[in-house]
Amino acid sequence: MRELVCQVDDLTPGQAHAAVVEGRNVAMIRLEDGTIHAIEDECSHGAVALSEGEVSGRCVECWLHGSRFDVDSGEPITPPATAAVAVYRVEIEGDDVYVDSSTPINF
Numbered sequence: 001m002r003e004l005v006c007q008v009d010d011l012t013p014g015q016a017h018a019a020v021v022e023g024r025n026v027a028m029i030r031l032e033d034g035t036i037h038a039i040e041d042e043c044s045h046g047a048v049a050l051s052e053g054e055v056s057g058r059c060v061e062c063w064l065h066g067s068r069f070d071v072d073s074g075e076p077i078t079p080p081a082t083a084a085v086a087v088y089r090v091e092i093e094g095d096d097v098y099v100d101s102s103t104p105i106n107f
């Protein structure tokens with residue numbers, strides 16, 4: 001089931017934002033190309049928020065040890081993390097951003 005999370009303009013391009021969707025912590029990421037992504041807001045290597053990391057290209061970097069996660073696949077592309085984080089479906093209707101966090105789309 002999807003939930004209204006925010007408006008498109010609430011998300012700054014090139015940054016990650018913390019959100020709670022259906023009780024789950026989700027990192028909302030708007031890339032410089034304008035696309036919006038939603039991933040699990042906890043690094044798979046440790047209990048830190050990926051929404052506090054830096055966004056570069058199509059990745060968000062964990063601030064603690066530097067693993068970079070692909071926002072499309074959820075896969076870590078640099079160590080030390082070895083497991084993917086969940087990626088959730090995002091739907092845009094007008095200015096509204098909806099996320100369905102009930103079923104990850106990458107597992």
Ligand code: FES
Nearest residue numbers: 043045046062065
């Ligand atoms: S806690 Fe994220 S890479 Fe170690």
